[in-house]
Amino acid sequence: MQVPLAVSSNSSALNCLETLISHGRLSFSQGIDLMKNPDLSSVTSLANMVKSARFSSHVFFNENLHVNSTNICVLACRFCAFRKGPRHPDAYSLDVNQYLERIDPYSSRIDEVHTVGGLHPSWTVSEYCKLFSSVKEKYPHIHIKALTAVEIKHLSSRSSLSFHQTLSTLAEAGLNSLPGGGAEILVDKVRDRICRGKESSAEYLEIHGIAHSLGMPTNCTMLFGTVESIEDRITHLVRLREQQDESCGFQCFVPYPFLPDKSRLPEAQLATGQEIIRMISVSRLMLDNIPHIKAYRMNIGDKLSSFAINCGADDVDGTVGHEEIMHEAGSKTSLSTTSEQMARMIVSAGSIPVKRNSSYTQFEIIELPESRNSKSLPILTMEGN
Numbered sequence: 027m028q029v030p031l032a033v034s035s036n037s038s039a040l041n042c043l044e045t046l047i048s049h050g051r052l053s054f055s056q057g058i059d060l061m062k063n064p065d066l067s068s069v070t071s072l073a074n075m076v077k078s079a080r081f082s083s084h085v086f087f088n089e090n091l092h093v094n095s096t097n098i099c100v101l102a103c104r105f106c107a108f109r110k111g112p113r114h115p116d117a118y119s120l121d122v123n124q125y126l127e128r129i130d131p132y133s134s135r136i137d138e139v140h141t142v143g144g145l146h147p148s149w150t151v152s153e154y155c156k157l158f159s160s161v162k163e164k165y166p167h168i169h170i171k172a173l174t175a176v177e178i179k180h181l182s183s184r185s186s187l188s189f190h191q192t193l194s195t196l197a198e199a200g201l202n203s204l205p206g207g208g209a210e211i212l213v214d215k216v217r218d219r220i221c222r223g224k225e226s227s228a229e230y231l232e233i234h235g236i237a238h239s240l241g242m243p244t245n246c247t248m249l250f251g252t253v254e255s256i257e258d259r260i261t262h263l264v265r266l267r268e269q270q271d272e273s274c275g276f277q278c279f280v281p282y283p284f285l286p287d288k289s290r291l292p293e294a295q296l297a298t299g300q301e302i303i304r305m306i307s308v309s310r311l312m313l314d315n316i317p318h319i320k321a322y323r324m325n326i327g328d329k330l331s332s333f334a335i336n337c338g339a340d341d342v343d344g345t346v347g348h349e350e351i352m353h354e355a356g357s358k359t360s361l362s363t364t365s366e367q368m369a370r371m372i373v374s375a376g377s378i379p380v381k382r383n384s385s386y387t388q389f390e391i392i393e394l395p396e397s398r399n400s401k402s403l404p405i406l407t408m409e410g411n
């Protein structure tokens with residue numbers, strides 16, 4: 027592969043390239059250098075080279091639906107626009123029938139339901155077991171990706187079960203994987219300022235490690251642009267990388283910026299478009315053992331997601347259908363995007379759209395209607411999956 031001029035003419039990017047070529051791993055200080063490198067194009071070009079070496083021009087998406095179980099939450103994280111107190115007029119908690127009714131209109135065209143919610147004051151593991159077993163009974167083809175680490179911690183405490191027992195019980199009821207939400211920044215002094223009372227950094231990693239030990243894949247995330255430093259962001263990436271070395275179950279990393287409004291976290295530094303792109307590129311370069319880096323279009327929008335495809339991202343959030351958490355916080359991203367529109371977005375970025383299943387074990391190249399037929403893609407081998 028030819029080294030882009032932007033990389034070969036930038037000493038910091040060239041130094042990282044040499045480390046990567048010698049099968050080395052970028053250090054904390056190289057991560058900081060990439061964050062401070064004034065030449066963003068050298069960082070994005072390097073990240074695109076690494077992404078292309080792993081996945082060629084393929085870019086992945088899936089057909090999924092977000093259904094939130096409840097917005098009632100006992101915590102009040104300072105960045106959160108989603109949670110409501112139990113007496114708020116817009117507070118809700120879905121029962122089994124309401125949950126299935128949300129899925130029903132989409133059930134024939136999705137293969138994943140993504141469910142997260144608030145920390146309900148009275149729900150235990152059994153409420154979620156009922157939701158998940160009902161989905162598996164009615165729609166056995168649907169993969170259930172649900173419950174963030176703090177929800178697992180809350181359910182575990184409410185049900186007097188260990189994290190291991192909680193996850194095993196939920197898995198038996200049908201839970202297939204965990205989303206990565208709630209990682210925020212894995213530095214406790216930052217967490218104390220933005221989400222006091224949530225699980226600690228160590229607990230987030232412990233819960234994901236236990237899920238991995240049960241054969242349950244998970245994603246991991248980062249919320250940036252609040253009050254953290256550049257060093258905190260790189261510390262976050264290094265902690266995820268170390269956890270992945272141990273438990274090997276993170277499938278995908280999803281970095282996204284804080285979406286501001288006038289009332290929440292007024293001291294947040296916020297992230298510009300350039301900073302969002304840089305964060306995606308640096309994540310690709312630092313996380314050598316996490317295969318997929320997602321452009322989370324529910325948060326960063328379709329235009330920036332399309333740009334991110336050439337800056338290190340290999341995965342774009344799916345068709346989604348319904349989403350509340352980012353939209354309550356101000357996201358304007360369309361919720362009625364079809365597979366064909368997803369494919370067009372990926373093609374317009376010069377890449378090949380590949381529809382995948384939740385566990386990245388089945389793939390289909392999507393060809394646009396001009397050449398209608400779709401072909402099966404051989405299963406790719408991915409380290410760390």
Ligand code: SF4
Pocket residue numbers: 099100101102103106107108109143144145176221224
């Ligand atoms: S981020 Fe999650 S835990 Fe925090 S207040 Fe919002 S719903 Fe509750």
